[in-house]
Each structure stands twice: as C-alpha cells, then as structure tokens.
Amino acid sequence: MRRGLTVYQTGADPAGSPAEAGPPESESRRRALKALGGISVAGLGLAGGLFPGPGAEEPPAGREKPFRIDIHHHVASPGFIAEIRSRRTGQKPLEDWTPEQSLAAMDRGGVATAILSISEPGVWFGSDPAARALARECNDYGASLIARHAGRFGQFAILPMPDVEGSLREIDYALGTLKAEGVCMLTDYQGRFLGDPAFAPVFEELNRRKAVVYTHPARNDCCRNLVPDVAEPVIELGTDTTRTIASLLFSGTASRCPQVRFIFAHAGGTLPFLMQRMLWWARLRKDLAERMPEGVLHHVQRFYYDTASASTIYPLSSLTRLVPAGRILFGTDFPFLTPAETAANLRETGLFDAAALAAIERGNAAGLLGLG
Numbered sequence: 001m002r003r004g005l006t007v008y009q010t011g012a013d014p015a016g017s018p019a020e021a022g023p024p025e026s027e028s029r030r031r032a033l034k035a036l037g038g039i040s041v042a043g044l045g046l047a048g049g050l051f052p053g054p055g056a057e058e059p060p061a062g063r064e065k066p067f068r069i070d071i072h073h074h075v076a077s078p079g080f081i082a083e084i085r086s087r088r089t090g091q092k093p094l095e096d097w098t099p100e101q102s103l104a105a106m107d108r109g110g111v112a113t114a115i116l117s118i119s120e121p122g123v124w125f126g127s128d129p130a131a132r133a134l135a136r137e138c139n140d141y142g143a144s145l146i147a148r149h150a151g152r153f154g155q156f157a158i159l160p161m162p163d164v165e166g167s168l169r170e171i172d173y174a175l176g177t178l179k180a181e182g183v184c185m186l187t188d189y190q191g192r193f194l195g196d197p198a199f200a201p202v203f204e205e206l207n208r209r210k211a212v213v214y215t216h217p218a219r220n221d222c223c224r225n226l227v228p229d230v231a232e233p234v235i236e237l238g239t240d241t242t243r244t245i246a247s248l249l250f251s252g253t254a255s256r257c258p259q260v261r262f263i264f265a266h267a268g269g270t271l272p273f274l275m276q277r278m279l280w281w282a283r284l285r286k287d288l289a290e291r292m293p294e295g296v297l298h299h300v301q302r303f304y305y306d307t308a309s310a311s312t313i314y315p316l317s318s319l320t321r322l323v324p325a326g327r328i329l330f331g332t333d334f335p336f337l338t339p340a341e342t343a344a345n346l347r348e349t350g351l352f353d354a355a356a357l358a359a360i361e362r363g364n365a366a367g368l369l370g371l372g
Helices: 026-039 078-084 099-109 128-148 165-175 197-208 234-252 269-286 286-290 296-300 311-320 340-349 354-369
Strands: 068-074 109-116 154-157 182-186 212-216 261-264 303-307
Touching: 026 182, 068 099, 068 340, 068 354, 078 128, 078 354, 099 109, 099 340, 109 165, 109 354, 128 154, 128 165, 154 165, 165 182, 165 197, 234 296, 269 286, 269 296, 269 311, 340 354
Parallel strands: 068 109, 109 154, 154 182, 182 212, 212 261, 261 303
Antiparallel strands: none
C-alpha cells in the first residue's frame, strides 16, 4: 500500500478475480429495462446548463462504510481555478470546488479513496514556462491534500504537454518525488493526438517507469461549435477519446510501450461502437501490421476504461461486450456527477453480478494502482 492509502472493507472481499458472468438473462433484462425507463436528464449530467454539477436528484446516501476507489475525480487548485475563471470556460463546478465538497460526496457515495486529476482544458495555454509552473502548482496542491487527508486521496499528476522537455521533468518529480499514482494527459494538444511522433520521448519514459497514464478528453480545436445548440462536450469529449486511442494504436505507440497502463475516460468514448471499423481498417491496411503486430483487439482489451459519465446501460452494454469487467474502473466525474448516482446507475444496468461490481468499484483499481 503506497503512502498509507487506506481502502475500507465491506463484508465481502471484493479484491478477488472479477467475475465475467452476470445475473440470469431474464433478471438482467428486467433490470436493464427498468434502467432504460428511469434515466433522467439530471442523471446524465445535462440538466441545468452545460456544467451543472451535482444536482437535487442525487440518490440518497447509503449506509455502507466507504470502500470504493474513484479514479475519475477532479481537483481544482487555486492556480487552475484562476486560469479557467479568467478564460471563462464555463466550468462553474470546478471554479466552486473545495476539498470539503469532495470528501462529503465521497462519504455519501461510499468512496474511500479518490484519485484526483485536473480536467480539461489542462494547463498549457501557449507558454511552456507558464504551463510548467501551473502543472507544478496543481501537483503540489494535490500532494498537500493527500498529506492532510490521509488515505482519502491519491493523484494522477498533470503534465505540461505538449512541452516534451517540461513533461519529462514533471514525470520525474511527480512519480519520483511526490509518488503519484500515475500521470494525467489530455487526448489532444493543439490537434496532435497522443500517438504523435513528437510525444514519443514522453511515452518511452512512461514505459520505462511502467506508469499508469490516465487520459481525459479535450475539446479539439478542429471541432468547435459544429452543431447549433449542442455544447461541445456532449459529442466531442467522447469522440476525441476515440481519436487518441486510434492514434496510439495505429502509430505503433501502444505496441512500443507495452508497460504503459492506459486508462481511458468515459467508457472509451465512441470506441466500442466503432470497433468494427477499427478492425476493418487494420485488415485493409496490412502495411500497419509492423507497427501493431499483436493486432487491435490485443491492445484494446488490455486498456482500462472508467465509468465517469458512462455509468448507464447505454454505453456499458457495448463496453462490456468488448472488454471484461476486470478492465472497467469506477469513475464519477465529480464535481460534474457524484459517486452516489454513479454507483446507483451501475446497479440499475443489470449488467454486473456482485463479484463484478466489487471488482469495478474497488478491486480492479486497487490492483492497478497498488492500493492494497
């Protein structure tokens, strides 16, 4: 167990092997239909504006002792808050975020430990020195929360990408000095995805360290304001995740860096739906085989995916056909959604039995991050 992180136990031990089998089909269908009929706009995080934050429809608190690990839980340092406020990003829940809000939501939702990360738009806004300074401020702030609230927080340290030299320095500081659980990267930087050759030195170092790389989607400059009356995050965040996964696959980065353990937010975006096309492209472009000799599915089924803003039957019914429960991690997207509603949504899907739920909510992340 690293830095004293404590994961509280429930009656059953969820740390065992994740179960692949779900409940009987008739029961699964009954619960799935119930979930389809009961998903509200607030439950999808779209009520009350673009970034509503936790709403009045949050499920009532359970009585279980906290045990879940939330690997998609946002932090907002003072410097980050000042930056997004000055840039008018509209992310009011992040501007108003406090550690006390996180701890209260974690307690209500049965979360023992939240792994903190910076949300988009990240820390780079055109100046490498400014991005380095803001990344360091964010990471030091996260470390201070870990020290003040023993066992409740970990962090994925933000990198000042696309600044490669600065990112290499921050990797050394974050993983070597702060002992962060991993690093956080956005899906694209100025339209360049993570498989871009310019970023190869960063991934070589992360591969050498066998690092966990949590990715968060960005609103790509290519695709802003495309659909009238539809906010960019509704479509673009999931789409940009898929673009960067394709970039990592077909550039050969995933094959060259097999020790990097990737986590993709929001159930992998549109990846599960587009897998048939991904496989078709791999067959058509036989010249890409040298870059990816193991094949597309090999890597896709080794990646990890979280449930943040993707905890209902709509995305999960596809994801669970693509990857086993052992590759799915509990993530909430706090402060935009809450642990309590995420946990309730997962149960309403009817896709998981008790063992699989326990693995998703705690066991998988505990094994991946070495939290015990």
